[in-house]
Amino acid sequence: MTSPVPPFEPGGLFVNDRQRGPLLERLSQELSLARQRKESLALLKFNLVRFRQINADFGHAVGDRVLAEVYQRIAKALRETDVLYHLGNDEYAVILTRLRIPQAPELAIRKILHGIGENIEIDQQVLSVSATAGAAVFPEHASDRDSLLKAVDAALLIARERQTSYTLYDAGTRSEDIRQAELKGSLRSALDGGELMLHYQPQLNLQQGVLCGCEALARWKHAEMGWVSPELFVGVAERAGMIDSLTYWSINVALREWFQFCIASESASVSVNLSAQLLHSPELVPMVEHAVNIWGAKPGSLVLEVTESAMMINPQTALRTLHQLHEMGITLSIDDFGTGYSSLTYLKKLPVSELKIDKSFIFHMAEQQQDRRIVQSVIDLAHTLDMVVVAEGIENEQILNMLVAMGCDYGQGFYIARPMPAADLRPWAQSSPWRMPKEVMSGLLSNA
Ligand code: C2E
Ligand code: MG
Ligand code: MG
Numbered sequence: 001m002t003s004p005v006p007p008f009e010p011g012g013l014f015v016n017d018r019q020r021g022p023l024l025e026r027l028s029q030e031l032s033l034a035r036q037r038k039e040s041l042a043l044l045k046f047n048l049v050r051f052r053q054i055n056a057d058f059g060h061a062v063g064d065r066v067l068a069e070v071y072q073r074i075a076k077a078l079r080e081t082d083v084l085y086h087l088g089n090d091e092y093a094v095i096l097t098r099l100r101i102p103q104a105p106e107l108a109i110r111k112i113l114h115g116i117g118e119n120i121e122i123d124q125q126v127l128s129v130s131a132t133a134g135a136a137v138f139p140e141h142a143s144d145r146d147s148l149l150k151a152v153d154a155a156l157l158i159a160r161e162r163q164t165s166y167t168l169y170d171a172g173t174r175s176e177d178i179r180q181a182e183l184k185g186s187l188r189s190a191l192d193g194g195e196l197m198l199h200y201q202p203q204l205n206l207q208q209g210v211l212c213g214c215e216a217l218a219r220w221k222h223a224e225m226g227w228v229s230p231e232l233f234v235g236v237a238e239r240a241g242m243i244d245s246l247t248y249w250s251i252n253v254a255l256r257e258w259f260q261f262c263i264a265s266e267s268a269s270v271s272v273n274l275s276a277q278l279l280h281s282p283e284l285v286p287m288v289e290h291a292v293n294i295w296g297a298k299p300g301s302l303v304l305e306v307t308e309s310a311m312m313i314n315p316q317t318a319l320r321t322l323h324q325l326h327e328m329g330i331t332l333s334i335d336d337f338g339t340g341y342s343s344l345t346y347l348k349k350l351p352v353s354e355l356k357i358d359k360s361f362i363f364h365m366a367e368q369q370q371d372r373r374i375v376q377s378v379i380d381l382a383h384t385l386d387m388v389v390v391a392e393g394i395e396n397e398q399i400l401n402m403l404v405a406m407g408c409d410y411g412q413g414f415y416i417a418r419p420m421p422a423a424d425l426r427p428w429a430q431s432s433p434w435r436m437p438k439e440v441m442s443g444l445l446s447n448a
C-alpha cells in the first residue's frame with residue numbers, strides 16, 4: 001500500500017476537518033471514473049466500539065496508538081486501488097473502487113473487521129478492539145456523492161442500533177429503521193437543548209362549564225423533520241432507555257408551567273401521561289416525589305395517566321407502583337379506557353380515581369347508538385366504583401351536550417380547545433366562553 005493511504009494522524013476535531021475534505025474530493029473523482037467506466041464502487045465507514053472507554057481506562061496516548069494500529073490493519077486488508085481515510089476520532093472511511101462482484105463490499109468488511117478484532121499489544125498491555133461498519137454502493141444505492149455519504153451513514157447507524165457488526169444499505173426495507181435510529185440520536189440532544197416542549201389541552205368540568213385542569217402533551221419540533229408525533233418519539237425514548245428522563249422532564253415542566261398559569265390553584269390539576277415501561281421502573285416513585293417537592297405542588301393536583309394495556313403487562317408490579325403513588329396523594333387516571341382488556345376484578349383493586357374514555361368512542365357518539373351506550377356504561381361503571389369520568393376527543397357542541405346530559409364529569413377536545421403552548425393559555429382563558437376558577441381569574445387580573 002503506497003499512494004492510496006495517506007499517513008496516519010492521531011484523532012481529533014481538526015483531523016476530522018482535514019480528512020473529510022480530501023475524502024469528499026477523492027470520492028467525487030472516483031465516482032466520475034466509475035461513471036465513465038460503468039463500474040461500481042463502495043463506500044465503507046467504520047466506527048470503533050466503546051473507544052471512549054479505552055481512552056478512559058488507558059489514557060489518550062494509548063488511545064492514539066490504538067487508532068494508528070487500526071488504521072494500519074484496515075490498510076493491510078485493502079487492495080492497491082482502494083482508498084482509506086481516518087476521519088478523526090474513531091471513524092474511518094474506505095472507498096472500494098472497481099468492484100468486480102456484488103459480494104465484494106461484504107467480503108472486504110469481514111476481512112477488515114477480522115483484522116481489527118485481533119488483539120492489539122501496547123506496552124505489554126493486550127487490548128481488544130472491535131468495530132461497527134456500514135456500506136453503500138454506487139450506483140445501486142446512490143447515484144451521487146452526497147446520497148452515497150448519506151446512505152453509508154444510515155447503514156452505520158442501523159448497524160449500531162441493531163448492535164450488529166456491519167450493515168449494507170438497503171433503501172426499501174430499512175427506511176423506517178433509519179428514521180428511528182436518527183430520531184434516537186437527536187432525541188437526547190432535543191431533551192438537553194430545548195427542542196422538546198409541552199402543550200396543554202384544557203379540561204372542563206362539564207357539569208359546571210368551568211376549567212378544571214389540563215393535560216400536558218409532549219411536543220417535539222425536530223430541526224429538519226419538523227413536528228414528530230409523540231407516539232413515535234415516546235416509543236423511541238422507551239427503546240433507547242430515555243423514558244425516565246423524558247418523564248421526569250415532563251412532570252417538572254408541567255408542574256412549573258401549569259402552576260405559573262393558575263397560581264397553585266387547588267381546583268385545577270395537571271395531567272401527565274406515563275409510559276407503560278415506567279410502571280415497572282423503581283425510579284418512578286422517587287422521581288415523582290422529588291418533582292412534587294421541588295414545585296411545592298399539592299400531590300392531588302398532579303394526575304398521572306396510565307393506559308389499561310400498560311397495567312396489564314405485569315399487573316402485580318403495576319399495582320404495587322400505583323399503590324405507592326396513591327399513598328403519596330397523586331391522582332391516578334386510566335387513559336384510553338375501553339381499548340384494553342382490564343377485567344372488572346382488576347379494576348376494583350386499582351387505587352385509581354379517574355377513568356378517561358377513549359376518544360374513539362366519543363368521536364361518533366352522535367351517529368352511533370352503540371358508542372353512546374358504551375359511553376353511558378363507562379360513566380355508570382366509574383360512578384359505581386366512586387371514580388370520576390373524563391371524555392377525550394370532544395369535537396363538537398352536540399357531543400359536549402350529550403355528555404353533559406349523560407352525567408359525564410369532565411371533558412377535553414378540539415371543540416373546547418386544542419393543545420397549546422403554555423404562553424397561549426392566558427390569552428385563551430381571557431377570551432374563552434368557559435368560566436375560570438377563581439384562582440385563575442385573580443391571576444389573570446393581577447397580570448393584566
Ligand atoms: P392521549 O394521552 O390519549 O392524549 C390525547 C390525544 O388526543 C392527544 O394527541 C390530543 O392532542 C388528542 N386529542 C385531544 N382532543 C382531540 C379531539 O377533539 N380530536 C382529536 N382528533 N384528537 C384529540 P397527541 O398529543 O398526539 O398524543 C398522542 C398520545 O401520545 C397521547 O395520547 C399519549 O398516549 C402520548 N403522549 C403524549 N405526550 C406524552 C408524554 O409526555 N409522555 C408519554 N408517555 N406519552 C405521551
Ligand atoms: Mg393521556
Ligand atoms: Mg387518551
